[in-house]
Amino acid sequence: MTGSAAERQAAGTPLLEVLDVRKSYGDRLVLDDVSLSVQPHDVICLIGSSGSGKSTLLRCLDLLEEIDDGVIRLDGREISDPLVDQREVRGRIGMVFQAYNLFPHLTILENCTLAPRRAHGVGRREAH
Template sequence: MSFVHLDRVTKCFGELEVLRHVSLDVDEHNVVCLIGASGSGKSTLLRCINLLEKVDEGTIVVDGQEITNGHVDVNALRRKIGIVFQAYNLFPHMTVLENVTLGPKKVRQLNARQSRDTARELLERIGLAEKADEFPDRLSGGQQQRVAIARALAMEPKLMLLDEITSALDPQLVSDVLDLVRELASTGMTMILATHEMSFAREVADKVCFLDAGVICEEGSPEQIFSDPTEPRTREFLGRVIAAGRL
């Protein structure tokens, strides 16, 4: 059974239909990349999976539990789903270490020592152990994004949702963040990424989904989507990507 299953999910903002009858399966330990132009529905899809947005139609099942029936413990759900946004959303008045320890202490109910140990292990893992006592404004954008990923990992999630996490970064800072995502993929973390990094998607994804106007127009292996897409809209989008030198 799929770890994440969406069945005919529709989401509207007023008159605007942002997602229309979206169905998707994500197997455990797989990486699924969502590609498509800005405004195609990628971010909204991720927000629906984490219940940051309520769907108007359809069902979503995560780890065997339907989460769209109104009877789910949202806090318990979010403990198993980590989400990282384009904006780092670190607490500016807290040090790096304090940002990463907050979740384990408040939500996982670890004591102060356990929380610090968990945070320091994660900061070591992401190559920022020496920044533990710095405040976020002393870090580069790439470093802040890596801390945001560490903060999500501190909750020991079963699923990671990554929403355009390199879009706000200078090109020279992107590679460190993508290296961290590669490392997560190699450990078998189940991930869904919305991304404009086409070469990266081609490298790490088990499945690629092309969204256009709130619809998954085409999905398949990276080789099929990037080398032999069947849908005209997919070919048109990738043609623009290639023309821009991004693939």
């Protein structure tokens, strides 16, 4: 963690911040002023019926979908700006898709930490 990132976290700046995010597909409003704040080491769960926008929100956080309005910040830095380096952001945010493409011989934690360990060379302890 860089000095500035450590300072922001010590000051209580959220690791991930979503402010008034809106996303539509044509006339269909899927995300309507969604806001949330995630501190380091927080665990969150998105629960909702089919079509309620859970996957759309996750796709927006991983920059797979462009938001219509609002702000998304990662470690205090706005990532919802179209000029942001998407590859760098995606290297810090990951998703496990709802299709069951998991390795059955691994635990849930091992499945979730496999990509950072293999793709980015993150050590087991840091990945967990």
